[in-house]
Amino acid sequence: MRLRCAVLDDFQNIATTVADWSPVRDQVEITTFTEHFTDEDRLATALADFDIVVTLRERVPFRAPLLDRLPRLKLLIASGMRNSSIDYAAAERNGVTVCGTKSSSTPPVELTWALLLGLARGIVTENNALREGGPWQSTVGADLHGRRLGLLGLGKIGGLVARVGLAFGMEVVAWSQNLTKERADEVGVQLAASKEELLESGDFVSVHLKLSDRTRGLLGAPELALMKPSAYLVNTSRAAIVDQDALLAALREDRIAGAGVDVFDIEPLPADHPMRSAPRLLATPHLGYVSENNYRTYYGQAVEDIQAFLGGSPVRLLG
Structure with a gap:
C-alpha cells in the first residue's frame, strides 16, 4: 500500500x-x-x-x-x-x-524593490490611467537618488536591499536592536542612532526583521506618527511587525505618502478585508518567496x- x-x-x-x-x-x-x-x-x-x-x-x-x-x-x-x-x-x-x-533570499529582495519603485513612480496609477483612457501623466514620481532609505533589520535580506539602495545613489541607514556598527560598516551603510531617528528621517522605510516577541508590533501608531508625510513604508517581512490597524489609519488620514505590503494578518485576505480598499496602498498577495x-x-x-x-x-x- x-x-x-x-x-x-x-x-x-x-x-x-x-x-x-x-x-x-x-x-x-x-x-x-x-x-x-x-x-x-x-x-x-x-x-x-x-x-x-x-x-x-x-x-x-x-x-x-x-x-x-x-x-x-x-x-x-x-x-x-x-x-x-x-x-x-x-x-x-x-x-x-x-x-x-x-x-x-533573492526573491523577497527583488519584490521589495518592485514595491518601492512601484510606489515611488506611481506605476499602478499611471498604468491604470493609460489602459482606461485616463489622464496622460497624473503623478509626479518621488526620486530615489539622494533620498534616505531606512532599513529596519540588516540581516541577509536587509543587507541585499541596502546594496541596491546604494546602487541607486540613496543614503542608506539601518537599525535593529542587535545591529552593530561593524555590521553596518560591512554593508556600507550608516547605523541609525535609534529606531525613532530612522523613522523620523527616512524617505523610504523598509522592514526586514524576524518576527519575535521583541519585534511583534514594533511599528504601531506612535512609531508611524514619527514618519514624514512624504515617506513610504514597505513591509515584505512579517505582518505582525507592523500594527495593521495603525497602518490603515495612517493611510486613510494621509499621514504617510503610501505603503507597499506583501504580508497580512490573515492570508489569503478575505474579500471584504480593509487592506483590499486602503488608499495609497500597493499590495501583493505574499509573493516575496514566489x-x-x-x-x-x-x-x-x-x-x-x-x-x-x-x-x-x-x-x-x-x-
Whole structure:
C-alpha cells in the first residue's frame, strides 16, 4: 500500500510540474490542494488519511490541537529552514518528523524593490490611467537618488536591499536592536542612532526583521506618527511587525505618502478585508518567496526529504 502525501496551498497548481516527483511516485500517492483551508476542522478532516504533508511557508499553523488529530501523519515538510507556525514539541510527541528545504533570499529582495519603485513612480496609477483612457501623466514620481532609505533589520535580506539602495545613489541607514556598527560598516551603510531617528528621517522605510516577541508590533501608531508625510513604508517581512490597524489609519488620514505590503494578518485576505480598499496602498498577495527557482527548490527538496525519510535517514530536520 502506497503512502499518501498532501501538498497544501498549491495556488498556481504547479507543485507537481515544477519538480520531478518520479523518484517517490512508486511509493507515494501525491494529492495537491489548490484552495486554502481556513478552518481547522475542515483541514483536519482533509488530512486525516495522509501520511505526509508538504506545507507552504508559515501559512498553515501546525499546532498541537491539529497535530493531535492527525494520527496517521508521519512526515511534515516545510518550505524553508525556519517555520514559527509548527509546534515542534507536539510534532515529536505525535511521532511526526519535520523537515525543511532551502529558500533563497533573492526573491523577497527583488519584490521589495518592485514595491518601492512601484510606489515611488506611481506605476499602478499611471498604468491604470493609460489602459482606461485616463489622464496622460497624473503623478509626479518621488526620486530615489539622494533620498534616505531606512532599513529596519540588516540581516541577509536587509543587507541585499541596502546594496541596491546604494546602487541607486540613496543614503542608506539601518537599525535593529542587535545591529552593530561593524555590521553596518560591512554593508556600507550608516547605523541609525535609534529606531525613532530612522523613522523620523527616512524617505523610504523598509522592514526586514524576524518576527519575535521583541519585534511583534514594533511599528504601531506612535512609531508611524514619527514618519514624514512624504515617506513610504514597505513591509515584505512579517505582518505582525507592523500594527495593521495603525497602518490603515495612517493611510486613510494621509499621514504617510503610501505603503507597499506583501504580508497580512490573515492570508489569503478575505474579500471584504480593509487592506483590499486602503488608499495609497500597493499590495501583493505574499509573493516575496514566489519565484520559479524558489519553487523548484521547495518542491524538489521536498521530494528529497521524502526519499530520505523513506530510506530511514531524514535530512534537513527542523525542531
